Amino acid sequence: MTAALSGCEEPAVVSSSRGRASSVQGRADGPLRAQCEVLAYQRIGNYHSLTFVAPEMAERARPGQFVSVAVKGEGTLLRRPFSIYAVSRHGPWAGTIEIVFDVVGPGTRYLSKLAKHSSVDIVGPLGRSFPMPQQAVDCLLVGGGYGAAPLLFLAQRLQQSSLRVNIVLGAATQNRLFNIIEAKRLSASSAFTTEDGSFGIHGRVTDVLERMLAGGTVGVIYACGPMPMLAAVTAIAREHRVAVQVAVEEAMACGVGVCMTCVLPVRRDRRTANLRACVEGPVFNGKTILWERLGRQSDDEVASGEEATAQGWA
Amino acid sequence: MTAVESSPRAPHRLRHDQVDTRVNLSADPSQPLQLANPIVTASGCFGSGRELQRFFDIANLGAVVVKSLTVEPRDGLPTPRMAETASGMLNAIGLQNPGIEAWVATELPWLHGLGVPVIVSIAGKTVAEYRELAEHLRDQPGVVAIEANISCPNVEDRNVVFACRQDATRKAIQQVTSVSTVPVFAKLTPDVTDIVAIAKAAVAGGASGVSLVNTLLGMAIDAEFRRPKLAAVTGGLSGPAIKPVALRAVHQVHQALPDLPIIGMGGVRSVTDVVEFLLAGANAVAVGTATFANPMVTLELTQGLSRWCAERGIATAAELRGALDW
Numbered sequence: 337m338t339a340a341l342s343g344c345e346e347p348a349v350v351s352s353s354r355g356r357a358s359s360v361q362g363r364a365d366g367p368l369r370a371q372c373e374v375l376a377y378q379r380i381g382n383y384h385s386l387t388f389v390a391p392e393m394a395e396r397a398r399p400g401q402f403v404s405v406a407v408k409g410e411g412t413l414l415r416r417p418f419s420i421y422a423v424s425r426h427g428p429w430a431g432t433i434e435i436v437f438d439v440v441g442p443g444t445r446y447l448s449k450l451a452k453h454s455s456v457d458i459v460g461p462l463g464r465s466f467p468m469p470q471q472a473v474d475c476l477l478v479g480g481g482y483g484a485a486p487l488l489f490l491a492q493r494l495q496q497s498s499l500r501v502n503i504v505l506g507a508a509t510q511n512r513l514f515n516i517i518e519a520k521r522l523s524a525s526s527a528f529t530t531e532d533g534s535f536g537i538h539g540r541v542t543d544v545l546e547r548m549l550a551g552g553t554v555g556v557i558y559a560c561g562p563m564p565m566l567a568a569v570t571a572i573a574r575e576h577r578v579a580v581q582v583a584v585e586e587a588m589a590c591g592v593g594v595c596m597t598c599v600l601p602v603r604r605d606r607r608t609a610n611l612r613a614c615v616e617g618p619v620f621n622g623k624t625i626l627w628e629r630l631g632r633q634s635d636d637e638v639a640s641g642e643e644a645t646a647q648g649w650a
Numbered sequence: 651m652t653a654v655e656s657s658p659r660a661p662h663r664l665r666h667d668q669v670d671t672r673v674n675l676s677a678d679p680s681q682p683l684q685l686a687n688p689i690v691t692a693s694g695c696f697g698s699g700r701e702l703q704r705f706f707d708i709a710n711l712g713a714v715v716v717k718s719l720t721v722e723p724r725d726g727l728p729t730p731r732m733a734e735t736a737s738g739m740l741n742a743i744g745l746q747n748p749g750i751e752a753w754v755a756t757e758l759p760w761l762h763g764l765g766v767p768v769i770v771s772i773a774g775k776t777v778a779e780y781r782e783l784a785e786h787l788r789d790q791p792g793v794v795a796i797e798a799n800i801s802c803p804n805v806e807d808r809n810v811v812f813a814c815r816q817d818a819t820r821k822a823i824q825q826v827t828s829v830s831t832v833p834v835f836a837k838l839t840p841d842v843t844d845i846v847a848i849a850k851a852a853v854a855g856g857a858s859g860v861s862l863v864n865t866l867l868g869m870a871i872d873a874e875f876r877r878p879k880l881a882a883v884t885g886g887l888s889g890p891a892i893k894p895v896a897l898r899a900v901h902q903v904h905q906a907l908p909d910l911p912i913i914g915m916g917g918v919r920s921v922t923d924v925v926e927f928l929l930a931g932a933n934a935v936a937v938g939t940a941t942f943a944n945p946m947v948t949l950e951l952t953q954g955l956s957r958w959c960a961e962r963g964i965a966t967a968a969e970l971r972g973a974l975d976w
Contacts, residue, residue: 594942630729
């Protein structure tokens with residue numbers, strides 16, 4: 337049994353040494369639940385970002401993992417999952433976690449109106465993170481819409497490991513491309529695509545992948561975005577015999593592995609199983625997912641993902 | 651505390667550790683089934699405990715009721731399996747589980763090792779399967795009771811919902827009780843005209859108690875796409891939206907069968923919800939969907955209940971059972 341932050345008779349309460357004292361529940365090495373102060377809200381292009389004070393979570397968070405946030409909407413019940421966009425562990429104030437979202441329902445509307453310094457109930461970090469390359473290979477990061485968010489967190493870590501990072505971001509239109517400046521800053525080479533040609537290359541991310549893979553130095557592709565995009569990227573990775581790790585989105589009720597709603601068919605140990613995106617994922621080896629057997633994507637906000645637009649990947 | 655000041659009962663406050671939270675889930679004095687507290691998990695909302703054990707020590711709970719097990723391993727239904735609705739949610743998982751044999755080999759010893767009482771939920775496709783499932787659980791250490799899930803709404807054929815018919819209820823429960831070495835609880839659906847008649851049929855089949863209630867069969871539609879939100883079209887409704895229905899079912903069955911032990915559930919998320927179910931006649935209270943919204947909620951309720959009792963001078967949680975003033 338793992339050691340608790342404090343005894344299990346009462347939920348563990350840890351006082352943060354910097355910033356406002358926060359109540360944290362959980363164990364020394366698992367996911368945590370905390371009441372977190374909102375430090376900042378900002379617009380990033382068409383998207384919204386929230387930064388929370390969450391030192392203990394920031395310490396544990398790895399790229400590809402997510403947090404689930406309690407929301408107060410009219411009759412809403414469930415948390416909303418968001419992949420982690422950025423963490424600061426050694427900020428001047430306290431460790432923080434930043435998430436990015438699009439307003440698609442009552443829960444995200446609530447989050448977009450949160451006042452600075454208000455308190456939010458957060459559980460995390462949750463899920464399997466992107467595995468880091470075992471060898472010195474070039475990395476190609478492919479993001480659709482704000483699926484770019486966890487990839488930019490990953491890019492930072494890859495750069496810290498002195499690996500060459502190339503980034504391709506795509507979206508339906510210019511204002512749905514997420515944080516072009518950050519993508520340029522964190523990469524050795526970058527490309528941007530829009531389906532309406534309003535920015536960068538007119539087309540889809542897959543249209544430029546061939547060129548980015550041509551040099552033969554890319555050893556691994558990391559992708560996050562709509563499911564059909566992830567399927568297409570995986571197909572190209574397979575053709576080029578390059579490893580591919582994808583972060584998927586599935587509607588989830590609990591985010592911690594008990595409700596069994598966020599499953600997808602994955603081949604593992606020579607058999608197919610419905611694995612949970614929240615604990616066995618959200619990052620999977622793309623080549624093990626049975627893309628042709630995926631269920632329909634939920635239109636609900638609880639999926640909280642970048643929608644595949646009608647003209648796009650749907 | 652305002653809640654206490656407005657209470658009609660004059661409190662003689664206790665310390666929370668002076669409250670005896672133990673409850674007994676057995677009507678048979680020769681075979682008591684005592685739990686340390688009345689908070690248990692609702693089947694299908696807690697897995698087998700491993701995931702929540704990462705957050706807190708689940709041995710603090712009265713019992714863990716595990717996700718329903720079937721004879722064969724099951725992959726479950728296609729996605730989307732879930733839709734959030736007003737103050738509730740629909741699910742159509744389709745009993746995804748590793749099968750009882752694998753579960754007994756791996757999960758049960760782990761749970762037993764934690765020292766938490768285990769109530770095993772079983773779901774058969776046929777009457778014979780209930781017997782087979784119960785046989786796997788004979789004399790298994792750690793198992794304190796079986797919950798026969800005869801009311802899962804997510805089956806292809808509504809005729810398989812045993813708990814919609816008295817004769818089917820009696821026959822399915824009979825198969826379990828004929829081989830079980832532990833008390834058997836029949837999990838019933840509120841989607842019937844007369845739940846008391848079904849509860850009596852379960853008792854006729856040898857049930858030691860009933861679990862009230864399973865989810866209600868429901869549906870959600872996406873108006874823009876003109877399609878059902880769930881791949882399986884219909885699913886089970888849970889959450890605060892169903893609490894009044896669940897309380898009604900517990901109350902009705904308790905009034906008709908006052909000695910019958912009841913595990914009450916449906917939309918429980920606060921300490922007062924727990925107390926309401928106890929007052930309606932539940933011996934123990936299961937927490938389901940609330941765990942999805944807050945993984946710590948079951949632990950918080952065990953602690954909150956003793957505080958609630960202490961503030962009101964209530965020395966034993968068991969005295970709340972069926973103690974409605976009306």
